[in-house]
Amino acid sequence: MNITRICLFSIFLFLWGCEAEQTAATDGASTPAAPAADGDVELIDVSKEPLVKDTFGKVEALPATLHPHWVWIADFAASSMPDGRAYLYDGDTARVLGMLNTGFSFNALNIPVHYREIYSAETYYARTTRGKRTDVVSIYDPFRLTPIAEIEIPAKRASTMPRLADSALTDDDRFMSVFNLTPAASLSIVDTVERKFSAEIMTPGCAMTYAAGDRRFFALCGDGSLLMVNITDEGEGAVIEKSEPFFDVHKDPILETGVRLGDTWYFASVLGKIHGVDISGDKPDFLDPWWYLTGEDRQANWRVGGMQPVALHNKSRRLYLLMHQGDFFTYEDPGPEIWVYDLATQKQMRKIKTNHPSISIAVSQDDAPLLYTITEDLSSLDIYDATSGEYLRSASELGIVPLLIQVPPLQ
Amino acid sequence: MNFFDHWFQQKSRSLARGTSRRSFLRKAGVLLVGAGAIPLLPVAKAGAAPDDRSIPGDKGDPGKCDYWRNCGMDGFLCTCCGGSHTSCPPGTEMAPMTWVGTCKNPADGRDYIIAYNDCCGKSTCNRCMCNRNEGDLPNYFPPKSNDINWCMGATNNVYHCTTTVLLGLAVK
Numbered sequence: 001m002n003i004t005r006i007c008l009f010s011i012f013l014f015l016w017g018c019e020a021e022q023t024a025a026t027d028g029a030s031t032p033a034a035p036a037a038d039g040d041v042e043l044i045d046v047s048k049e050p051l052v053k054d055t056f057g058k059v060e061a062l063p064a065t066l067h068p069h070w071v072w073i074a075d076f077a078a079s080s081m082p083d084g085r086a087y088l089y090d091g092d093t094a095r096v097l098g099m100l101n102t103g104f105s106f107n108a109l110n111i112p113v114h115y116r117e118i119y120s121a122e123t124y125y126a127r128t129t130r131g132k133r134t135d136v137v138s139i140y141d142p143f144r145l146t147p148i149a150e151i152e153i154p155a156k157r158a159s160t161m162p163r164l165a166d167s168a169l170t171d172d173d174r175f176m177s178v179f180n181l182t183p184a185a186s187l188s189i190v191d192t193v194e195r196k197f198s199a200e201i202m203t204p205g206c207a208m209t210y211a212a213g214d215r216r217f218f219a220l221c222g223d224g225s226l227l228m229v230n231i232t233d234e235g236e237g238a239v240i241e242k243s244e245p246f247f248d249v250h251k252d253p254i255l256e257t258g259v260r261l262g263d264t265w266y267f268a269s270v271l272g273k274i275h276g277v278d279i280s281g282d283k284p285d286f287l288d289p290w291w292y293l294t295g296e297d298r299q300a301n302w303r304v305g306g307m308q309p310v311a312l313h314n315k316s317r318r319l320y321l322l323m324h325q326g327d328f329f330t331y332e333d334p335g336p337e338i339w340v341y342d343l344a345t346q347k348q349m350r351k352i353k354t355n356h357p358s359i360s361i362a363v364s365q366d367d368a369p370l371l372y373t374i375t376e377d378l379s380s381l382d383i384y385d386a387t388s389g390e391y392l393r394s395a396s397e398l399g400i401v402p403l404l405i406q407v408p409p410l411q
Numbered sequence: 412m413n414f415f416d417h418w419f420q421q422k423s424r425s426l427a428r429g430t431s432r433r434s435f436l437r438k439a440g441v442l443l444v445g446a447g448a449i450p451l452l453p454v455a456k457a458g459a460a461p462d463d464r465s466i467p468g469d470k471g472d473p474g475k476c477d478y479w480r481n482c483g484m485d486g487f488l489c490t491c492c493g494g495s496h497t498s499c500p501p502g503t504e505m506a507p508m509t510w511v512g513t514c515k516n517p518a519d520g521r522d523y524i525i526a527y528n529d530c531c532g533k534s535t536c537n538r539c540m541c542n543r544n545e546g547d548l549p550n551y552f553p554p555k556s557n558d559i560n561w562c563m564g565a566t567n568n569v570y571h572c573t574t575t576v577l578l579g580l581a582v583k
């Protein structure tokens with residue numbers, strides 16, 4: 001009985017002590033010195049103000065101005081595919097600014113020039129890996145990083161290893177196209193202003209989607225040609241026209257990672273050529289391909305490769321290619337060097353030897369551009385001066401399976 | 412362990428990535444999808460696979476990335492996930508369509524057509540990642556692309572692991 005009373009009294013004293021301490025802290029009053037367990041006295045510096053109680057429930061919002069060195073990392077989360085995500089980093093500090101959850105088999109975001117919203121084509125199952133499948137284009141607030149709307153699209157979105165070209169925005173940012181593969185190939189067109197699905201356009205034999213004007217996309221085809229997909233102001237299919245083949249799919253395929261300068265898209269081929277496609281006219285104009293590899297390079301088996309191995313700094317017209325040595329079918333392998341070319345002269349400018357082999361590269365579009373690389377072990381975003389090639393900093397613990405780098409367009 | 416750590420550690424470049432395969436693939440592409448046609452449908456049906464127990468000399472460990480049938484693999488080996496190199500783990504579903512590659516059997520020196528049918532309906536197995544890519548082409552040529560989730564043909568497209576179903580001898 002006595003023991004029970006003592007215990008209850010001890011509990012009361014403990015609780016009362018906590019309450020008293022909390023009240024004192026709330027009132028901002030100084031806390032009296034408490035005797036230490038061994039009898040020594042702990043000194044309190046009364047010349048300093050005590051810490052102020054934190055505000056509970058605070059949630060950060062980003063400054064409402066896009067910084068040119070913000071960069072999104074698209075995380076495929078291959079080891080837990082229903083849990084795709086995108087991380088926003090600050091390239092100047094290598095700090096994470098926030099994250100979006102983006103569903104099953106996530107590819108990449110679509111970032112409009114106006115940056116008032118961010119779009120993301122996503123797939124969800126009602127029970128994570130089973131149940132009803134729903135595909136949507138989610139619309140996010142780019143500064144609060146919250147979903148603000150979603151547009152349901154046909155549950156046909158292609159599930160692939162991530163490619164930037166699995167979805168695209170028109171040049172005026174109004175319409176978004178999403179590549180479908182069931183295995184029939186098509187595009188789902190979404191009106192981002194009206195926030196509605198507008199049409200599905202079949203693209204037989206052709207895959208992915210690249211922006212080609214305010215009302216036009218193109219797809220790459222299995223016979224080495226290009227399919228122009230024109231849409232109306234209502235986002236419905238208009239003239240769809242297939243070109244002649246402009247590369248050999250089997251002997252020298254181009255990589256899916258295209259870069260665009262004005263009205264010209266550039267693609268690197270496995271054997272070492274750059275193919276330019278001018279899309280300013282009604283029909284694509286295929287520029288004369290040029291070798292970015294010398295005969296000596298080819299002899300030494302230098303090869304472009306990676307998940308996102310091509311980047312462009314538009315203003316300086318510098319083309320960045322992620323390079324390694326390997327045979328034909330290594331064009332998805334990481335590379336230890338980045339070779340820089342002047343698109344105007346088609347000459348090599350420099351070779352950047354990176355700290356680690358990389359799987360993906362991208363370049364910011366401002367006047368002091370940063371070169372971003374995802375290391376081959378996917379653990380780090382390494383950041384270099386894109387002009388000098390000097391290493392600057394790294395962000396570690398990059399994500400689950402982060403594969404693509406997305407630089408917001410320059411405003 | 413990170414998915415891709417595993418991927419790259421297991422990457423095997425030891426086997427020759429032969430030009431003979433590519434020449435075959437060109438022929439197979441014509442054979443399977445029609446001359447000059449653009450493929451609309453993938454080219455391998457799981458149900459059409461022969462009983463590969465009759466093929467002599469199928470040596471090696473299907474649970475290893477350097478197993479000969481894995482020459483075009485990009486995925487988790489079903490052998491390590493409760494299935495085998497020709498069967499899916501319990502409770503999953505084999506995707507009826509996929510891409511096909513051609514691998515040389517070192518035991519008899521012959522080239523065989525291998526269908527990389529995915530098993531679907533559960534999230535990634537995350538064991539025995541293997542990525543070798545021989546014969547793999549970009550995604551605009553789906554019948555030869557291992558970067559496509561072929562579970563698109565199954566009840567749902569949640570990818571679990573990949574098998575290596577032998578379809579027969581490759582004819583040069």
